[in-house]
Amino acid sequence: MRLLLISDTHLPKRAKALPPQLLDEVPRADVLVHAGDWVDTATLDLLQARAQRLIGVYGNNDGPELRARLPEVAYAELEGVRLGVVHETGPAQGRERRCAERFPELDVLVFGHSHIPWDSTAEDRLRLLNPGSPTDRRRQPYCTYMTAEVAAGRLTAVDLHRLPRGS
Known part of the structure; x- marks a missing residue:
């Protein structure tokens, strides 16, 4: 199972459209995960129409329309991997401990907010991933x-992709 992880799209405030390279990835993914700060409903509509499956949450910059359609925290089991998605996790210092305490039932937590890519493991069990912003x-x-890939109850092949400047 192939996962595509994104967050903090901020359309149309920060960019006019999603980068073509990212849009090309959407139909190739079995699951698209968006960790909040969509800003507009058009982005949600576009990605829902193109994705095989979408798991998303709202972020601090998302208004009432998005909050009515998305949860603050989302949960899913993907081939034995217990996944959670949330926008904010607080400051980097102490993040692993806080998230392990808040989400003891999860294997993977995808988050956003900082726009800073992050990949760490808390207490040798909870994988924390922030895809940055496209x-x-x-x-x-x-x-x-x-x-990322999910196979046999494990998350594997987690890769951070850089987008060309100006895309």
């Missing part, structure tokens, strides 16, 4: 997204 790099050198 449209708003902020202080990062590149806009980014992640892909």
Whole structure:
């Protein structure tokens, strides 16, 4: 099972559209995970129409229309992997401990908010992933997204992808 992980698209505030490279990845993924800060419902509609399956949450910049359609926290079991999605996890310092305490039932937690790619493991069990942002790099050198594979109850092949500047 192939996963596509994104967050913080911020359309149309930070960019006018999703990068073509990212849009090309959507139909190739079995599951698209979006960790919030969509900003507009058109992005949600577009990705729902193109994705085989979408798991998403709202973020702090998402208004009432998105909050009515998306949860604050989403949960799914994907071929034995217990996945959670949330937008904010708080400051980087202490993140692993806080998330392991808040989500003791999960194997993987996808989050956003910081626009900073993140891949760590808490207490040798909870994998924490932030794909960064495909449209708003902020202080990062590149806009980014992640892909991953799920097989035999394990998350494997987690890759961070850099998008070309100006895409």
